[in-house]
Amino acid sequence: xxxxxxxxxxxxxxxxxxxxxxxxxxxxxxxxxxxxxxxxxxxxxxxxxxxxxxxxxxxxxxxxxxxxxxxxxxxxxxxxxxxxxxxxxxxxxxxxxxxxxxxxxxxxxxxxxxxxxxxxxxxxxxxxxxxxxxxxxxxxxxxxxxxxxxxxxxxxxxxxxxxxxxxxxxxxxxxxxxxxxxxxxxxxxxxxxxxxxxxxxxxxxxxxxxxxxxxxxxxxxxxxxxxxxxxxxxxxxxxxxxxxxxxxxxxxx
Amino acid sequence: xxxxxxxxxxxxxxxxxxxxxxxxxxxxxxxxxxxxxxxxxxxxxxxxxxxxxxxxxxxxxxxxxxxxxxxxxxxxxxxxxxxxxxxxxxxxxxxxxxxxxxxxxxxxxxxxxxxxxxxxxxxxxxxxxxxxxxxxxxxxxxxxxxxxxxxxxxxxxxxxxxxxxxxxxxxxxxxxxxxxxxxxxxxxxxxxxxxxxxxxxxxxxxxxxxxxxxxxxxxxxxxxxxxxxxxxxxxxxxxxxxxxxxxxxxxxxxxxxxxxxxxxxxxxxxxxxxxxxxxx
Amino acid sequence: xxxxxxxxxxxxxxxxxxxxxxxxxxxxxxxxxxxxxxxxxxxxxxxxxxxxxxxxxxxxxxxxxxxxxxxxxxxxxxxxxxxxxxxxxxxxxxxxxxxxxxxxxxxxxxxxxxxxxxxxxxxxxxxxxxxxxxxxxxxxxxxxxxxxxxxxxxxxxxxxxxxxxxxxxxxxxxxxxxxxxxxxxxxxxxxxxxxxxxxxxxxxxxxxxxxxxxxxxxxxxxxxxxxxxxxxxxxxxxxxxxxxxxxxxxxxxxxxxxxxxxxxxxxxxxxxxxxxxxxxxxxxxxxxxxxxxxxxxxxxxxxxxxxxxxxxxxxxxxxxxxxxxxxxxxxxxxxxxxxxxxxxxxxxxxxxxxxxxxxxxxxxxxxxxxxxxxxxxxxxxxxxxxxxxxxxxxxxxxxxx
Numbered sequence: 001x002x003x004x005x006x007x008x009x010x011x012x013x014x015x016x017x018x019x020x021x022x023x024x025x026x027x028x029x030x031x032x033x034x035x036x037x038x039x040x041x042x043x044x045x046x047x048x049x050x051x052x053x054x055x056x057x058x059x060x061x062x063x064x065x066x067x068x069x070x071x072x073x074x075x076x077x078x079x080x081x082x083x084x085x086x087x088x089x090x091x092x093x094x095x096x097x098x099x100x101x102x103x104x105x106x107x108x109x110x111x112x113x114x115x116x117x118x119x120x121x122x123x124x125x126x127x128x129x130x131x132x133x134x135x136x137x138x139x140x141x142x143x144x145x146x147x148x149x150x151x152x153x154x155x156x157x158x159x160x161x162x163x164x165x166x167x168x169x170x171x172x173x174x175x176x177x178x179x180x181x182x183x184x185x186x187x188x189x190x191x192x193x194x195x196x197x198x199x200x201x202x203x204x205x206x207x208x209x210x211x212x213x214x215x216x217x218x219x220x221x222x223x224x225x226x227x228x229x230x231x232x233x234x235x236x237x238x239x240x241x242x243x244x245x246x247x248x249x250x251x252x253x
Numbered sequence: 254x255x256x257x258x259x260x261x262x263x264x265x266x267x268x269x270x271x272x273x274x275x276x277x278x279x280x281x282x283x284x285x286x287x288x289x290x291x292x293x294x295x296x297x298x299x300x301x302x303x304x305x306x307x308x309x310x311x312x313x314x315x316x317x318x319x320x321x322x323x324x325x326x327x328x329x330x331x332x333x334x335x336x337x338x339x340x341x342x343x344x345x346x347x348x349x350x351x352x353x354x355x356x357x358x359x360x361x362x363x364x365x366x367x368x369x370x371x372x373x374x375x376x377x378x379x380x381x382x383x384x385x386x387x388x389x390x391x392x393x394x395x396x397x398x399x400x401x402x403x404x405x406x407x408x409x410x411x412x413x414x415x416x417x418x419x420x421x422x423x424x425x426x427x428x429x430x431x432x433x434x435x436x437x438x439x440x441x442x443x444x445x446x447x448x449x450x451x452x453x454x455x456x457x458x459x460x461x462x463x464x465x466x467x468x469x470x471x472x473x474x475x476x477x478x479x480x481x482x483x484x485x486x487x488x489x490x491x492x493x494x495x496x497x498x499x500x501x502x503x504x505x506x507x508x509x510x511x512x513x514x515x516x517x518x519x520x521x522x523x524x525x526x527x528x529x530x531x532x533x
Numbered sequence: 534x535x536x537x538x539x540x541x542x543x544x545x546x547x548x549x550x551x552x553x554x555x556x557x558x559x560x561x562x563x564x565x566x567x568x569x570x571x572x573x574x575x576x577x578x579x580x581x582x583x584x585x586x587x588x589x590x591x592x593x594x595x596x597x598x599x600x601x602x603x604x605x606x607x608x609x610x611x612x613x614x615x616x617x618x619x620x621x622x623x624x625x626x627x628x629x630x631x632x633x634x635x636x637x638x639x640x641x642x643x644x645x646x647x648x649x650x651x652x653x654x655x656x657x658x659x660x661x662x663x664x665x666x667x668x669x670x671x672x673x674x675x676x677x678x679x680x681x682x683x684x685x686x687x688x689x690x691x692x693x694x695x696x697x698x699x700x701x702x703x704x705x706x707x708x709x710x711x712x713x714x715x716x717x718x719x720x721x722x723x724x725x726x727x728x729x730x731x732x733x734x735x736x737x738x739x740x741x742x743x744x745x746x747x748x749x750x751x752x753x754x755x756x757x758x759x760x761x762x763x764x765x766x767x768x769x770x771x772x773x774x775x776x777x778x779x780x781x782x783x784x785x786x787x788x789x790x791x792x793x794x795x796x797x798x799x800x801x802x803x804x805x806x807x808x809x810x811x812x813x814x815x816x817x818x819x820x821x822x823x824x825x826x827x828x829x830x831x832x833x834x835x836x837x838x839x840x841x842x843x844x845x846x847x848x849x850x851x852x853x854x855x856x857x858x859x860x861x862x863x864x865x866x867x868x869x870x871x872x873x874x875x876x877x878x879x880x881x882x883x884x885x886x887x888x889x890x891x892x893x894x895x896x897x898x899x900x901x902x903x904x905x906x907x908x909x910x911x912x913x914x915x916x917x918x919x920x921x922x923x924x925x926x927x928x929x930x931x932x933x934x
Contacts, residue, residue: 431682436666437742
């Protein structure tokens with residue numbers, strides 16, 4: 001009984017603040033607080049008319065898509081490679097590949113900026129952001145794929161070869177269909193992480209905005225509750241991506 | 254056999270290339286930069302310890318303070334996360350579904366969550382409104398926000414899923430039969446928890462502690478928005494050195510100092526978590 | 534009275550005994566056991582406190598060590614165990630035998646205290662323990678998947694129960710060494726569990742339970758995870774340990790051979806109910822129901838009718854068998870059939886040389902199948918041949934339909 005109460009309180013604490021933000025994005029009062037006043041879409045309308053919003057949304061989606069595609073590619077290949085190595089080596093490499101996620105994003109971003117700007121003399125911009133995002137999302141892709149591959153029966157591949165398939169055919173017709181769910185799921189997770197990222201993007205984008213940096217700008221300069229609206233948009237995007245991804249990858253702990 | 258291994262490295266190529274180009278190389282360069290100098294606003298390669306000496310002089314105290322906050326957040330988050338993970342593992346069925354609810358919050362809303370706490374803890378925020386409405390206080394409590402307490406609350410809230418997940422994963426591997434056997438041999442619930450369950454989740458425990466500690470100690474956005482003058486953390490000053498002062502060597506040195514302190518603390522924590530409680 | 538009549542009588546006595554309480558059944562089983570097990574076949578029943586079956590009866594007459602009265606367990610509308618009475622005497626090795634899902638594991642867990650019964654009382658050494666949890670009961674269990682603690686060494690696992698009771702470390706070490714010697718794992722104390730083979734892990738689980746000197750040791754299909762050779766080895770081990778410790782063991786299994794090899798008393802369960810209790814011999818030669826007959830061994834089943842104390846089989850033979858007028862089934866064990874000129878004519882359907890025996894399946898004109906396990910090889914026999922199969926009248930067992 002205590003267990004259930006604890007769990008309920010927890011979920012309240014965990015999800016409460018987010019739900020509040022969503023709630024107030026529909027409120028008509030200028031301040032955060034109850035009563036919210038009649039429900040309205042005013043803030044969303046303001047957002048709709050704000051060109052800055054659309055530009056940053058587009059940039060975010062482009063970056064997220066590119067990140068998802070590239071990270072899924074590198075991560076899946078890496079997972080396939082790790083499977084063939086001995087346990088010790090594999091663990092070491094996985095740990096190494098996961099390092100960028102454990103380091104403070106601030107330091108990771110700054111180091112990249114220093115290399116690109118000072119070391120290579122290249123401009124910052126979307127390509128740098130995408131590569132930086134791939135760096136921090138590929139570990140997640142690797143983990144998801146490794147978990148899926150563990151449940152994959154290698155005898156199926158051997159049977160395919162025995163029946164006359166080439167390696168490529170065996171891969172595309174036997175393995176790929178089975179891990180497709182995990183692949184797409186991993187890609188969506190990478191996209192969600194990319195969309196949500198603020199710190200790395202703010203350093204590596206140079207000029208312009210992604211949705212996160214746009215939100216940050218608004219948070220620094222204004223006090224109006226339209227921030228709730230844009231925050232809600234951000235949450236909805238990332239949460240739905242995560243939800244679909246989890247269903248596809250059939251999360252099991 | 255070697256053909257397999259050779260192929261493995263080929264497959265790992267792209268991912269490792271990204272790692273090398275965008276992590277290893279920048280890290281090395283950044284480390285090198287910490288030994289450079291800034292003369293009249295121009296960065297020049299050198300071999301000098303000036304930056305390091307400077308940050309030791311200016312930031313040693315803040316570094317300790319930041320590590321302290323990181324540890325506090327980590328301890329709180331891990332304990333709460335453990336309580337939650339235990340409850341989900343043992344008190345309910347369909348624990349996996351609940352975990353999905355927790356997981357979903359993991360990847361969404363870093364800025365949003367901080368902003369939400371701003372709305373809740375602010376002078377005209379929800380908490381104050383509630384307290385006033387309930388008659389518990391006459392005037393809004395200013396101290397709720399722009400304080401180190403606010404920073405800790407927001408960080409704990411953000412980092413809870415990061416702690417819960419490895420803990421739950423570890424708990425899932427504890428066999429129910431072993432627990433039944435412990436009961437059969439006469440163990441009370443406390444004994445079962447302390448002597449049978451927890452020792453088996455050391456790995457998950459350390460992962461939770463390490464992850465939350467690293468992420469908390471390195472954060473700068475939360476203290477920036479919620480910390481006020483009393484709740485500053487090292488990350489903010491790394492940013493300052495780079496963006497405002499253009500003192501890249503100092504920023505680089507500070508970054509590595511932060512990393513170094515974190516790793517030192519983690520080494521100690523690892524010794525504690527994996528060494529403690531060895532039974533006779 | 535023919536032997537068949539006597540056998541029929543004791544079957545009735547057994548069945549009567551079942552419903553009125555296990556003690557009487559135990560008594561009559563003991564009385565018969567003394568007579569029939571004079572030529573103790575298979576099972577090596579000589580070891581252990583039961584001797585030639587006499588003491589089983591004698592022990593049952595004294596207050597049983599473990600006693601279940603009307604114990605049942607239901608989950609909502611699903612009944613896992615129908616109300617059951619069971620008594621186990623001190624020093625006895627009792628096996629609960631039955632197919633998956635028959636409720637035997639549930640019953641064992643009820644005795645252990647891991648599951649609370651819906652009705653009934655459990656008494657151990659005269660004390661009512663129904664309300665006690667598993668932690669406090671004087672029972673200990675060896676689990677099917679062992680339930681060893683992976684983060685502890687063998688010695689720590691075995692000594693766990695003692696350390697909970699806060700015994701001084703010196704005494705714990707001494708008793709752990711003693712327990713390890715009992716299961717023949719001397720010197721394994723410092724090993725980690727994951728470095729042990731299945732059989733070794735089994736022994737650790739045994740030692741961990743035995744070290745606490747429980748009044749009743751419970752074993753939940755502990756050997757099912759082992760391969761055949763290892764299983765036979767462990768069966769001998771467990772028999773030896775039982776003889777050495779003189780403890781009371783309650784063992785659950787779905788393997789008839791295992792139950793017969795280990796136990797002096799077998800309880801056959803099906804669908805949550807106890808269908809028969811008795812020595813392995815009784816259960817095998819005088820099964821109470823068709824289910825028990827089929828579960829503990831192969832047999833030929835011939836249908837017939839009894840009227841006026843005489844059974845007439847559809848296949849032809851008639852013999853005296855006291856009982857009410859009803860449809861009946863005659864059961865004959867395969868090893869009791871032999872080829873003889875005066876036997877029933879049948880057509881061979883299959884011949885299998887199994888090594889020690891030759892299995893012959895033959896079909897009677899009426900369609901019923903006879904299974905014979907012949908001791909001599911039958912090189913000239915093959916499918917399609919005509920044979921004549923006969924049996925002694927005393928080898929027939931009559932089951933009411």
